[in-house]
Amino acid sequence: MTKRVHTVLMGNENAKTCFYLPNPPILPKGWVHTDKNAVDAVITLNGNHWRKIFTIMAKLVTLADDWKSYRDQQLLKSDEQILIGSERLSVTAKQHIIVGAVSASKLSISVDDPSFVALEESGKIYLNHLDTFITPYLDYRQFPNALIEHMKPHLNSD
Template sequence: MCDRPIINNLGSPRAKFCFYLPTPPVAPDHWHYSDQDAVSKLIELNGNHWRKILTIMAKIAAPDTNWKRYRDTQLLKQDEQILVGSSQLSPQAEWHFIVGGVSQKLLESETREKQFIPLDSEEKLHFDGKRMLKVPYLDYRQYPNILIEVTREQIKRRR
């Protein structure tokens, strides 16, 4: 049994990008999203699975193509937030990424009235036409670079 804290809200509460996930990472003692090494500590403690999640988030949110530097120095500090197991959308977020089927089910009452259109031929990405996306789980097999680029294009078009 793990005696480390589990955090269900990671990142800036004023973030413009909110990612809704079904399961939390284990957090180091005294961890805070604003710590310089916050992301590297999460990866160190939670392993490859969370490295992939945080990398895909960085690829989506980075203002340029240097996602690795962004992940290691800026991710979760200002513009990103992760809400785990949430049944409500963050009122502060400009963009909402509802990740995977479990999160989509949890947020069904928030999305029921919206019309989502697929953005790709395999219908893995669905967009409400404004600033909400239903996306696959943040894993390279489910959310490859080509889908990350489609996501970035949607964000770029609405800036």
């Protein structure tokens, strides 16, 4: 029997950038993405795993050098959303970042689709003409800074 995860939205529902993740964090009771310490509250309750996820997200989406301040003060409040367990792409997002094979499978999207091309030699990040990316999971081993720096210009190219 397959465990069914209902779609969970975290962040700005009208965001232009959407990250698709397979598993939700535990959210504090009454958690709202607009709270001043929303990201910190998720990190405190879920630990280092979610700190890494939010850190890589911030490094990808902010144009500023101070990604840590962006992560702690603006991430999910600005122009990002996370859809967890979604079977469809966000209708409001212009850029879609499908994180890992589980999320891609859930969305019925594959790097084998001819519309996707590898963005770099290692073949870890793929992009199609609709600003849809397929990336490794948001973990430092799978998604190191070199990959972040390679993807950033494509993500922030509007």
